[in-house]
Amino acid sequence: MSNQRTLSIIKPDGVKKNVVGQIISRFEGAGLKVVAAKMMTLDEGLAGSFYEVHKERPFYADLVNYMTSGPVFVSVLEGVDAVKQNRDLMGATDPKEAAAGTIRADFADSIEANAVHGSDSEENAAKEVSFFFPEL
Ligand code: CMP
Numbered sequence: 001m002s003n004q005r006t007l008s009i010i011k012p013d014g015v016k017k018n019v020v021g022q023i024i025s026r027f028e029g030a031g032l033k034v035v036a037a038k039m040m041t042l043d044e045g046l047a048g049s050f051y052e053v054h055k056e057r058p059f060y061a062d063l064v065n066y067m068t069s070g071p072v073f074v075s076v077l078e079g080v081d082a083v084k085q086n087r088d089l090m091g092a093t094d095p096k097e098a099a100a101g102t103i104r105a106d107f108a109d110s111i112e113a114n115a116v117h118g119s120d121s122e123e124n125a126a127k128e129v130s131f132f133f134p135e136l
Contacts, residue, residue, distance in 0.1 A: 004082040005035070005136075006119045007128035012070035013113035015039075020073050023103055023116065026089050027077055036133050037075035042068050050131060059112065066112050074132050083125050086118040 008027070010020050024034060042050070047067040054060050077086055091102025094111040098104040108115040119125035129136060 003078065003080060004122060004125065005076050005078045005129055006082040006086050006125040007117075007132065008075045008077050008086060009117040010073040010075075011067065011113065011115055011117060012072060013109055014107055014115040015071050015073055017107060019107050019115075023107065024075075026103060027086070030079075030085055030089055032077040032079040032082055032085060035076050035078045036136060037073065038132075039071050039073050041071045044068055050128070062112060076129050076133055076136065083119055083122050087120065090116050090118050 010023055014020065014023060027034065044064060047064045048055075051060065051063055051067070054063065057063075079085060089103055091098030091104040093104075093114060095104040095108035095114055096111075098108070103116050104114050119128045
């Protein structure tokens with residue numbers, strides 16, 4: 001168990017549904033602390049390079065299109081085992097498979113509009129945090 005930082009994005013569907021506060025409350029309730037945050041609208045270049053790892057996947061163009069469709073809330077969460085804790089709180093990528101009580105089970109519409117993104121490893125967390133918050 002170690003103190004970690006991880007990147008969280010509340011995606012356009014989460015912001016549109018007005019559940020930013022409810023989602024952040026779940027992070028805080030689990031002992032994670034928001035140490036940086038900003039609301040922004042991603043452009044194609046930013047969303048495309050953030051999801052570069054999925055470039056060859058059939059859903060890439062739709063994903064970039066979706067992530068630029070409205071404002072997102074980007075934050076850095078800090079706490080014990082933050083990467084795993086955040087992923088446990090989010091639930092499975094596809095809300096149809098997400099466990100009851102997880103963020104995606106409660107707030108997501110589809111595998112694409114799935115309410116939140118969270119870093120999937122400590123290594124990617126470091127990359128994603130510095131992508132959005134180079135000053136940290
Ligand atoms: P996220 O955790 O942000 O990482 C990549 C995103 O691609 C994922 O959440 C989904 O929203 C999106 N995506 C869209 N279609 C698929 C798919 N078929 N399989 C996995 N991810 C998908």
